[in-house]
Amino acid sequence: MKIECRRIGKTPIEFTLEKEEIRFFGSIVFQKGSLFYVNGHIEGHFNAPCDICAEPFDTILNEVIEILVSDGMYKGMDEALDVVEMTDSVVDMETIFHSEIELIKCDYRRCPDCDNITVNH
Numbered sequence: 177m178k179i180e181c182r183r184i185g186k187t188p189i190e191f192t193l194e195k196e197e198i199r200f201f202g203s204i205v206f207q208k209g210s211l212f213y214v215n216g217h218i219e220g221h222f223n224a225p226c227d228i229c230a231e232p233f234d235t236i237l238n239e240v241i242e243i244l245v246s247d248g249m250y251k252g253m254d255e256a257l258d259v260v261e262m263t264d265s266v267v268d269m270e271t272i273f274h275s276e277i278e279l280i281k282c283d284y285r286r287c288p289d290c291d292n293i294t295v296n297h
């Protein structure tokens with residue numbers, strides 16, 4: 177799903193994307209200057225191996241995603257949220273979705289069994 181920056185105004189534009197068992201939904205609205213505010217949720221689950229015992233297990237996702245999207249290079253530094261830069265004056269929601277999932281999957285993951293061992297140490 178691609179949204180042209182000039183179409184994004186003060187009325188939020190809603191989006192919903194799905195990939196495998198994961199859903200990314202929310203809205204994007206004009207913030208100021210060349211910045212747009214994305215308020216979204218990632219919900220669902222994915223199955224991947226534990227970092228300790230390598231047993232695959234299911235992770236339930238329920239993440240709030242709050243980011244700013246910049247139309248072109250962002251030069252400021254004072255934003256409280258992460259700023260994602262877009263080229264061509266188009267916001268590509270797929271790209272945002274993909275990078276957020278990669279971030280979540282790159283996190284250190286422990287299955288409930290290994291998590292218990294460490295906690296009780």
Ligand SMILES: [Zn+2]
Nearest residue numbers: 226229287290
């Ligand atoms: Zn484990």
